[in-house]
Amino acid sequence: MSNYALVPDQVWDGKAATTQVGLAVVVDGANIEAVIPVDALSPDQMRIDLAGCTLIPGLIDAHVHYSAVMGPAFLAAGVTTIRDVGNDLEWILAQRAQHAADPTLGPAIVCCGVLHDGLSAYWSQMGQAHQDAEALRASIRHHVARGVDQIKLYANIDLSLMRVGVEEAHRLGKFVVAHLGSTRAEDAVKIGLNEIEHLDQCGVAWRAATPAEDDEFIALLLNHQVVIDPTLVVWDRLGRILDRSFHHDERRQWTHPCHLDLWQRYLSRREPPHRRLRFQAAMPHLKRFLARAHAQGVVTALGTDTPFPHLFPGFSVHDELAMYVDAGLHPVDALRAATSVNARVLGIADCVGQITPGFVADLVAVRGNPLDNIDDISNIVQVVHAGHIFTPAELLPVAQATFHTQPDDAITRDLLAYVNRATT
Numbered sequence: 001m002s003n004y005a006l007v008p009d010q011v012w013d014g015k016a017a018t019t020q021v022g023l024a025v026v027v028d029g030a031n032i033e034a035v036i037p038v039d040a041l042s043p044d045q046m047r048i049d050l051a052g053c054t055l056i057p058g059l060i061d062a063h064v065h066y067s068a069v070m071g072p073a074f075l076a077a078g079v080t081t082i083r084d085v086g087n088d089l090e091w092i093l094a095q096r097a098q099h100a101a102d103p104t105l106g107p108a109i110v111c112c113g114v115l116h117d118g119l120s121a122y123w124s125q126m127g128q129a130h131q132d133a134e135a136l137r138a139s140i141r142h143h144v145a146r147g148v149d150q151i152k153l154y155a156n157i158d159l160s161l162m163r164v165g166v167e168e169a170h171r172l173g174k175f176v177v178a179h180l181g182s183t184r185a186e187d188a189v190k191i192g193l194n195e196i197e198h199l200d201q202c203g204v205a206w207r208a209a210t211p212a213e214d215d216e217f218i219a220l221l222l223n224h225q226v227v228i229d230p231t232l233v234v235w236d237r238l239g240r241i242l243d244r245s246f247h248h249d250e251r252r253q254w255t256h257p258c259h260l261d262l263w264q265r266y267l268s269r270r271e272p273p274h275r276r277l278r279f280q281a282a283m284p285h286l287k288r289f290l291a292r293a294h295a296q297g298v299v300t301a302l303g304t305d306t307p308f309p310h311l312f313p314g315f316s317v318h319d320e321l322a323m324y325v326d327a328g329l330h331p332v333d334a335l336r337a338a339t340s341v342n343a344r345v346l347g348i349a350d351c352v353g354q355i356t357p358g359f360v361a362d363l364v365a366v367r368g369n370p371l372d373n374i375d376d377i378s379n380i381v382q383v384v385h386a387g388h389i390f391t392p393a394e395l396l397p398v399a400q401a402t403f404h405t406q407p408d409d410a411i412t413r414d415l416l417a418y419v420n421r422a423t424t
């Protein structure tokens with residue numbers, strides 16, 4: 001099917017405050033050819049009727065550690081682009097190329113290569129240790145030469161090494177994302193870091209803070225044009241890792257049994273309750289900070305950290321959207337974060353994240369209207385990725401066909417080593 005028109009009840013373009021009625025989206029090959037009134041369609045135009053549905057741009061998950069077994073689940077959840085923020089360099093470059101050549105394999109991939117870590121690497125497969133500034137510079141140069149999209153710095157990088165990493169990446173024209181551990185956010189922001197993952201080391205975001213305290217940090221983020229990618233859902237899941245309701249979540253059927261088993265054996269399950277309570281207690285603070293930062297204009301991406309515990313590939317984007325709305329964002333702002341804003345943060349805003357002529361035909365038809373009720377995002381009827389049409393029902397057996405073999409990738413190996421630490 002190379003040329004067809006999607007005819008939903010409503011279209012949301014990824015940016016506007018509201019949906020529009022009476023529009024058809026014409027797809028030609030991999031791209032959106034036109035967005036025109038339904039009345040203007042020629043009588044012989046092939047049409048796909050999406051009565052009762054809202055058509056929105058394909059969703060983007062800005063924080064993933066990709067495993068090839070996740071491809072069908074991402075598509076079924078309407079996630080047509082992901083940013084991999086830590087993986088084996090050559091493996092993820094190969095996945096990116098394969099998915100670009102054959103979009104039916106899974107979402108389009110924007111990638112960072114390894115987690116550039118400090119003197120020791122927290123994750124031995126996804127991460128890489130750097131003994132000094134020259135080693136870090138050399139690795140970043142190598143990553144850029146191999147063609148990564150962005151650079152990721154990790155938790156054991158101290159301030160002096162972070163300064164080197166940011167400088168080298170910027171010299172080569174690359175945007176820098178960090179999971180902060182050894183460096184305070186205030187310091188990282190001042191040396192030019194572009195994006196903070198998980199709100200780690202953002203002190204006020206984790207505690208009861210006064211509006212003035214929030215605003216002081218928010219002003220710093222605004223002055224330095226720093227993007228935040230809160231990934232609230234990973235903190236919530238770590239806080240509630242023992243919550244048995246996850247065992248009854250029907251979205252488990254999309255998740256590889258090996259990953260379900262890793263969640264079941266995740267070490268923090270055995271930690272004393274106060275370790276989990278710390279995350280549970282932080283949730284209202286993180287949400288308060290997100291809402292205040294967003295309202296003041298901090299660019300807010302949306303990611304998940306799939307496949308950490310209870311983060312169903314693709315579907316956890318729906319959970320993160322619901323958390324943004326619970327925090328106080330209007331559903332349209334949560335959806336902008338997952339579409340047009342994420343596209344801008346990932347550097348692909350010229351072709352992805354909006355329903356507009358010339359853009360890649362990445363589209364999701366959901367029953368209802370998620371701008372009115374964010375939960376409608378889960379009512380996925382049809383997904384289009386680079387012009388290819390999918391339904392969740394067709395994708396489920398494709399996902400489950402991968403369940404017979406053990407995934408062999410950096411994230412799975414790292415999580416296996418992590419849970420096995422318990423017995424050694």
Ligand SMILES: [Zn+2]
Nearest residue numbers: 063085086305
């Ligand atoms: Zn991560």
